[in-house]
Amino acid sequence: MSFSSQTKGELARVMPSKKCCMLAEITGFLRVAGSLRLAGGGKFTIVASTENPAIARHYKTLIKEYFGSNAGIEVGNSQMPGKSRGNYRYRYSLVIRPDEKSSQILRETGMMLIREGDEFLSDGIYQPIVRSKCCKKAYLRGLFLGVGTMSDPKKSYHLEFVLNSEHVAHDLRKLIGSFVDLSAGLIERGEEHIVYMKRAEYISDMLGIMGANEAMLEFENIRIGRGLRREVNRISNCDNANVD
Structure with a gap:
């Protein structure tokens, strides 16, 4: 899976x-x-x-x-x-x-x-529905279950919502931006409007906001593991360079 x-x-x-x-x-x-x-x-x-x-x-x-x-x-x-x-x-x-x-x-x-x-x-997003923070989180969960997807964090960091409506896409960016220290990009792919995140910390926060706590913890474990491997490789490369 x-x-x-x-x-x-x-x-x-x-x-x-x-x-x-x-x-x-x-x-x-x-x-x-x-x-x-x-x-x-x-x-x-x-x-x-x-x-x-x-x-x-x-x-x-x-x-x-x-x-x-x-x-x-x-x-x-x-x-x-x-x-x-x-x-x-x-x-x-x-x-x-x-x-x-x-x-x-x-x-x-x-x-x-x-x-x-x-x-x-x-x-667009019906604003009276998302006035409170708890409802914003629930709304994002509904959007993700409808049109969301994300890459395998072992390979890359990418989470996106694939939308047919430009209005919904712009409203979604604003909704995501209403959370502290969180933002998303927006691009067009053919007739689709893609609201996306590539920063690992944003994706981790989004998983937590939507209520995917187990996925968030697994994501963080993978992220830490990747970071450690990069650091080990960096030190190894430095050591090899010094030997040379």
Whole structure:
């Protein structure tokens, strides 16, 4: 299992203790992993997809706990080539239909807003959801479980969020920057907007902020080991140079 998958597995076991944090985490995940299908009568079905069944089950549980909605889980094949049967990964889609409170969920997560009596779909991070520090942490966890990934720290230090929305990307940078001594870069990769971190201390802090404490400790152990090896190599090279 990759370090990124291991981290997501740990985060998918985190259950927020506060209702506000439940809503924040649900909102973060749906914002980046969700899409809408017309269901007739001006209503929508929410579909949020992931290749990790534990993540799908986690949000099914959270949505049931917070909204009392019994979301379904549909299994299909991902378009991304993989190692699973048929050379495709399975994709697990969380499906919330109108009779399971999809309209209420859209409103409370700020994905659907009202202006001058008319409903419209919003973009960006809905700021009322992330006013408190605990909710910011929960929101980041939802974003990472939706579109986050990180490299194997034994090879390199890199954590990123792959976003389709430029507005969400800019809002995410601001959200990350609201934490002391933390910042992230932003680049475009084709039509995608990538919010990323390459500094080891930032990545370690981000893991802790999101609640991946086991991953953070393992990351730090690997980081210390790499640092010691570099120092040993440096001393060895200096000794060899002095001998020469």
